[in-house]
Amino acid sequence: MADESDDRPAQEGPTATPPEAIPGRIAAQVDDAVKVYGRGETSVRALDGVSVSFPAGRFTAIMGPSGSGKSTLLHCTAGLDTLTSGRVMIGDTDLSSLDDRGLTALRRDRIGFVFQTFNLVPTLTALENIVLPMDLAGRRPDKAWLDSVIDTLAIRDRLKHKPNELSGGQQQRVAVGRALASRPQIIFGDEPTGNLDSRVSAEVLGLLRDAVSRLDQTVVIVTHDPVAASYADRVLFLADGKIVDDVSGPTPESIIDHMKRLGS
Amino acid sequence: MWSVTIKSLAAHKLRLALTALAVVLGVAFMSGTFVLTDTIKHDINGLISQTTAGRSAVVRATAPYGDSSGGFAQDVRPLTPESIQQIVRSVPGVAAADGTLQGQVTLIHDGKVVKTKGNAPTIALNWEPDHQLTSLTLRAGHAPIGPGQLVIDAATAKAASLRIGDAVTVIGNPGPEPFTIVGIVGFGKANTLAGATLTAFDTETAQSLVGKPGYFTAINVAAAKGVSSDTLLSAIGARIPLGFEVVSEATVVAQTSAGIDSFINTFNTFLLFFAGIALFVGAFLIFNTFSILVGQRTRELALLRAVGANRSQVTRSVLGEATLTGLAGSIVGLLVGIPLAAGLYSLLSTLGLSIPSQGLRILPRTIIVSIVVGTLITVASVILPARRAGRVPPVAAMRDDAVIEETSLRRRAVIGGAVLVVGVLALISGLSASNGIGLVGLGAALTFVGVAMLVPFIAAPMARALGSPLPALQGVTGRLGRENAARNPRRTAATASALMVGLGVVGAVATLASSASASVGSLVDRTFNADYVITTGANQGLFSSAAESVVRSAPGVIVSSPFTQATWHDGKVSHGLSAIDAVTGPQVLNIDVVTGSVAALARGQVLVDSTVARRDHLTVGDVLPMGFAETGVKPVTIGGTYKPNQLLDSYLISTALLSQNVTTRQDIAILVKTTRASAAQQAALKSALAAYPQLSVETGAQFKADQKKQINSFLAIVYVLLALSIIIALIGVINTLALSVLERTHEIGLLRAVGMYRRQVRRMIRAEAVVVSLIGAVLGLALGIGLGATIVHAASSSGIDELAIPWRTIIVVLVAAAIFGVFAAVFPARRAAKLDVLTAVKAT
Ligand SMILES: Nc1ncnc2c1ncn2[C@@H]1O[C@H](COP(=O)(O)OP(=O)(O)OP(=O)(O)O)[C@@H](O)[C@H]1O
């Protein structure tokens, strides 16, 4: 057991408590991002010079046809993948300056994730899943904040349950809880409601909306669903690895209009 | 379906390679054992028949109780007087007849015992005048003539740097005597006989050293030209008196070979026992791997079912896979075993077993048994997973979450419980039966299987209990590791069970050894009433009875009393007996007389253990007809009974009575009482015995420690032989963890995504491995110690009567198991840590 040292690195670079999201500040910034998969003839340019910034305290949705590069953009921005060229900043941190350890700590302390499926560790209870990133960091969660998150998500009576004892909607809510619990600088969701029916989907999106409006969080989700996207403050449209449209204050109808115009 | 089998084999190469490795190791152990022991047998027998080519027949006294003892030892039979040699020489058709003499001596040079690396005996022979008849060939110098001359074998001369002209001391019956080396001999073409030290003297000298003046061990006979063996045998047979026999050279060789073979067969069985354990452990690994593979291939198997394969076809395809794996593993194992045997053989050679090699013996039996056993074990281990594969419903092809229905837990509990009960019963009845070693083995194996079947019921709580310190020690990674160990009790159980088997044997053997040590210790405490014990100690040399007179006259000695053990025969079986000096013996040994008195010993009577007396309805005054190999049946009156005492066997006579019935009384200890036990007294005894460097003077405590050391060195050998089983269990843990990591790709990806360091991933896997290993260790130790305790209990009448729990071993095993877990986790943990976060996340 050689590596005792790194379990409780309570204080290190990216671990510092994220600044309160002040409107007007930038939570994440992507400059001229290019991502090429493979090489030679079979290479795919998944991102082709994307520049975008995600202001703090805003809810952004990313839309676009299948294969347009949405997931790629999300993964690269969230430190799960690296760009071929270009730059991603989370707050003041340039991701390219971080090694695997640095990126891991960044994801743990400053980013929240909600995936489409398989969000929770099956051997941990709901509560343990929610505080997992903090447990990994060896940090104590902020009790008051945790309580308010749990109340907002209305999962208090499910905290001791294992994921397989929860419904799909409850599982997604726990996942949102985990994303919120560490007060990250930014929360990413790749089709977080893709597997839910419209009622449960509305619940989860409502929670994300509340997190932004009431708790001042920053949220970026990828979705195919215009209704889901309409919960956002802003919708980005991607096609062939480029941002082709940027809509503020969207409604389902305006989104559908834009989608039609983009011919998808 | 064959193509499916083949494709599947190809697709799971690494997994199957690890499975096959378990077979390879077990089979290699087995085939290596066969090849090694066959080769040794063949070479020794070859040596024996080659070196006595000039001999046609042997005349000797008949052995009254058959050829009981084997190995290199002579059969116990009376000596042959010189008069028989004269008779044989006068028989027509006899070209030469020479008396031969054999015994053991101690050879000393420069105040140190000359001995071979393998602690083989130093054999004293007489130099037979006719070279045709002897196995010894003079290499340099000349034959020994008269007192004070000897020749020694070339191997010992080289190892101990002895040269012609060197002065040595030989301790035989008369005690230490000075000799000069006058020649170097070989044993036929070899330097010596299988590592023994050979010395030869002229006949009279040899008789005084190891025999009796005027007597031989046997007479070697050479036939005259043209005289057939049958003619010779009947001619001699007609002339020799009753009580003597003539046997052909072929018979002698066959008898010697049989003795050697039975000795080597014991060695063979001993090794095969450990090979069997290795294969048994391998069976768990194979079972587990195939179970997991079948689980992971649910969809693929369902697809086969959906496109029309029936149950038995699916089952057969999995069994086919197992057969090919087992066959391949067995063949490789067989091939690996051969160089293994060659390596061990040359290792034995460097340790002193020097036999001219005639090449490795690979008998058809070795090939057949290795391949059949290896393949059968593999197939048998896979029967259950294969049947499970057959039960995959076709609908599982369409569904993500379909799992194969598991055998109901109740059924499992019932079957496991039944197997356990049968195993324990077999074990107990085997232990109480007189010749139940096979039943004991079967019982132990069934007990292990039964427990292994029941382990899934306790694996999860055990994992949580054993892993309870982990969250405190390493936070959430510890909790995850512990939960991962608990989440699939069947898998954890099967993995831990493999380790359980190996460590169970460790626990049982350790319990037996510590109990034996404790029993010897308390026996010494209870029985010894002496200040010092003089024995050969750990030197393994030959005790010399002549030392007794030296000890008796040493300063400060009040009592010095010889002690020995021998056998007597009741016409059907032989019994152990102890002999003590009738007068001084009771002063140095506590004998709890029940009836009669120890004074009866002085009257040439026998004392009998009270339980044996009760069993055989013997009472004081009865006459026991005691048969001695050299002197025949002697009616001995029973003079008393005593409480059972391991040291004293069941029959106790005086050394005087024993001396009347053996040519050479081979004592094994002298017990000494002094005026005042002190370090100076001990030193005085030692210096009095300076001429006997093979003897050590020990206090009771030192003697106990010495015994313990000997028991522990045997234990060390057992542990080395068990190492392979533990290695196979290690492979099992690695294999299971690697498969589990593969299964948990998503989960590990998720953990990495939300911020788990690679190091933390490794620590998580390591925690799981440690918990699984500890489960195996705890179960193995519990079972092993239980097994050991049962054996101790059953064997209490035969030496080991005190149960001692080997605490030190328990702690060592637990710590080692934890380290073992860490070690097993290295590869799977690295693999888990290397998982690409993105692929894992995207896979959702
Ligand atoms: N690992 C990879 N190797 C090669 N090509 C890839 C890889 N991952 C993605 N791509 C390609 O990159 C392009 C963008 O993929 P991406 O997953 O970002 O699309 P998406 O917008 O998320 O689509 P969807 O809506 O279907 O999820 C696609 O053409 C895809 O085939």
Ligand SMILES: [Mg+2]
């Ligand atoms: Mg996508």
